[in-house]
Amino acid sequence: MFEQLGLIGCGLMGGSFALAMKRANLVKRVVGYSKSPSTTARALQLGVIDVEAPSALLAVSGADLVLLAVPVAATEATLKTIRHLISPDMLVMDVGSSKRDVVDAARRVLRNNMSGFVPCHPIAGSEVSGVDNADAGLYNGKRIVITPIDRTSPAKVRQAEMLWRDLGCDVITMTPESHDTAFAAVSHLPHMLAFALMNSITSQPDGRDYLSLAGPGFRDFSRIAASDPQLWRDVLIANREEIARQSELFERAMAQLRRAISDGDGEELKSLINSASHARANWRLTRDAH
Amino acid sequence: MFEQLGLIGCGLMGGSFALAMKRANLVKRVVGYSKSPSTTARALQLGVIDVEAPSALLAVSGADLVLLAVPVAATEATLKTIRHLISPDMLVMDVGSSKRDVVDAARRVLRNNMSGFVPCHPIAGSEVSGVDNADAGLYNGKRIVITPIDRTSPAKVRQAEMLWRDLGCDVITMTPESHDTAFAAVSHLPHMLAFALMNSITSQPDGRDYLSLAGPGFRDFSRIAASDPQLWRDVLIANREEIARQSELFERAMAQLRRAISDGDGEELKSLINSASHARANWRLTRDAH
Numbered sequence: 001m002f003e004q005l006g007l008i009g010c011g012l013m014g015g016s017f018a019l020a021m022k023r024a025n026l027v028k029r030v031v032g033y034s035k036s037p038s039t040t041a042r043a044l045q046l047g048v049i050d051v052e053a054p055s056a057l058l059a060v061s062g063a064d065l066v067l068l069a070v071p072v073a074a075t076e077a078t079l080k081t082i083r084h085l086i087s088p089d090m091l092v093m094d095v096g097s098s099k100r101d102v103v104d105a106a107r108r109v110l111r112n113n114m115s116g117f118v119p120c121h122p123i124a125g126s127e128v129s130g131v132d133n134a135d136a137g138l139y140n141g142k143r144i145v146i147t148p149i150d151r152t153s154p155a156k157v158r159q160a161e162m163l164w165r166d167l168g169c170d171v172i173t174m175t176p177e178s179h180d181t182a183f184a185a186v187s188h189l190p191h192m193l194a195f196a197l198m199n200s201i202t203s204q205p206d207g208r209d210y211l212s213l214a215g216p217g218f219r220d221f222s223r224i225a226a227s228d229p230q231l232w233r234d235v236l237i238a239n240r241e242e243i244a245r246q247s248e249l250f251e252r253a254m255a256q257l258r259r260a261i262s263d264g265d266g267e268e269l270k271s272l273i274n275s276a277s278h279a280r281a282n283w284r285l286t287r288d289a290h
Numbered sequence: 291m292f293e294q295l296g297l298i299g300c301g302l303m304g305g306s307f308a309l310a311m312k313r314a315n316l317v318k319r320v321v322g323y324s325k326s327p328s329t330t331a332r333a334l335q336l337g338v339i340d341v342e343a344p345s346a347l348l349a350v351s352g353a354d355l356v357l358l359a360v361p362v363a364a365t366e367a368t369l370k371t372i373r374h375l376i377s378p379d380m381l382v383m384d385v386g387s388s389k390r391d392v393v394d395a396a397r398r399v400l401r402n403n404m405s406g407f408v409p410c411h412p413i414a415g416s417e418v419s420g421v422d423n424a425d426a427g428l429y430n431g432k433r434i435v436i437t438p439i440d441r442t443s444p445a446k447v448r449q450a451e452m453l454w455r456d457l458g459c460d461v462i463t464m465t466p467e468s469h470d471t472a473f474a475a476v477s478h479l480p481h482m483l484a485f486a487l488m489n490s491i492t493s494q495p496d497g498r499d500y501l502s503l504a505g506p507g508f509r510d511f512s513r514i515a516a517s518d519p520q521l522w523r524d525v526l527i528a529n530r531e532e533i534a535r536q537s538e539l540f541e542r543a544m545a546q547l548r549r550a551i552s553d554g555d556g557e558e559l560k561s562l563i564n565s566a567s568h569a570r571a572n573w574r575l576t577r578d579a580h
Contacts, residue, residue, distance in 0.1 A: 046458075058431045185500045193483050198567075201476065207475075209472065221510070226570040233563055250490040253493065277421050280513070
């Protein structure tokens with residue numbers, strides 16, 4: 001049981017974490033800070049946090065657990081604000097969707113004081129955002145990727161693992177590098193494709209009419225296009241090299257399909273679709289509460 | 291009430307139509323034909339059809355309603371086989387996802403005998419296929435696009451509209467051309483993107499590991515990649531011009547995102563994602579039973 005959670009960022013991810021910790025009786029008190037005072041006030045009103053902190057530093061003061069739930073590009077600045085109060089017995093975690101940049105920021109700012117920082121990525125996104133959508137069940141049944149580095153204390157990693165498991169999560173550990181490569185392929189690039197599809201359709205004079213005809217396939221395919229712009233702006237820029245690499249490989253796969261289509265080569269096209277269809281039909285979400 | 295449905299193609303779409311017609315008491319008898327005898331036998335066994343026909347022509351014999359539920363590339367050959375028994379008082383419909391090629395095939399084969407042919411596209415796809423997945427509720431609450439041409443009898447169009455409405459569908463009418471443009475944008479291109487993403491990931495040495503990490507966003511985005519290869523091979527080739535045009539517009543939208551990312555231009559990137567996110571958040575499936 002933690003005495004005090006210092007929550008920096010009271011949006012969907014941070015707010016849901018606070019609610020989950022409270023529901024599981026894992027924390028006594030939540031002190032929250034958000035860049036926007038109205039968000040912090042709303043978090044208090046909704047019972048997501050117990051105390052409003054006027055600054056990130058004051059949210060950390062007295063905490064034995066700190067969660068950074070800010071867009072990844074704000075990680076470095078946030079760590080700078082709080083570093084003086086970070087102590088080795090504190091467990092500090094983030095929830096960013098990219099990990100190399102977060103780890104690099106932590107190295108630069110925390111230097112020899114980063115043993116208690118455990119980088120985390122919960123695979124529990126949603127196309128809704130904001131504290132009003134905070135949900136104590138968001139993380140339950142989901143997977144959490146932890147990406148410790150050589151300077152991370154193994155004891156802190158174990159503490160973080162235990163905490164997430166207590167919230168009903170499945171925890172796996174990988175390096176920040178392999179995390180970023182894998183998620184460029186299965187998450188970041190798909191988001192880009194969904195954003196581009198929406199923009200491509202709405203840029204056409206009759207785009208609205210086309211959209212009114214779209215069915216369930218489009219609904220599911222495009223759901224992630226509604227994701228939080230600031231969060232995704234940061235992730236796409238933070239992981240740009242890996243995304244560029246995945247984008248190139250994707251472009252090759254598109255070119256193969258395009259060629260088979262324009263050649264009217266039914267055999268080749270069927271075989272390409274077969275591979276895709278087979279791979280997708282055999283894929284299962286490893287763990288999911290829904 | 292129809293006396294006899296001649297069902298050509300007893301897969302997911304055809305089988306579900308037969309079951310829906312029976313459940314709604316709209317047909318007395320279903321005579322079915324499939325290219326593969328084992329499919330027809332299975333359809334009989336499952337109660338999807340009442341009588342097995344040894345040929346498409348014999349399925350049409352005595353029918354007052356005919357449904358072509360074959361891959362769109364098979365439309366012309368199928369119409370050739372049955373044209374001698376098609377009479378003006380018969381309602382003949384198809385369920386293909388592309389419409390210009392279907393209408394062209396009908397013009398070539400049926401010539402002056404096509405007044406009873408009403409081209410239809412039910413927006414009710416599924417990533418599963420085959421008669422074993424046939425479902426009496428597949429069309430309920432879904433939208434049907436009807437694309438009549440000048441030679442189509444208005445009375446037959448009204449009959450088709452009534453039939454689909456009796457099955458719980460929302461019916462809209464458009465030209466085959468505008469249908470194909472719109473669906474290239476909201477359905478055919480998204481399928482291509484989903485196929486290409488799966489192929490791109492599985493072509494990488496560590497692709498399997500990446501897939502094991504994928505979450506709910508990937509699940510929804512990629513669902514349509516599991517669609518029936520033969521059906522989609524035909525649709526992508528049939529509608530290739532419109533798909534190429536949409537593919538080009540999509541490529542421009544991707545290039546905009548790529549440029550903002552590689553320039554690290556957060557302002558521009560956020561504004562691009564904002565447009566996409568806003569458009570998707572404000573989109574609603576016009577009608578859907580789920």
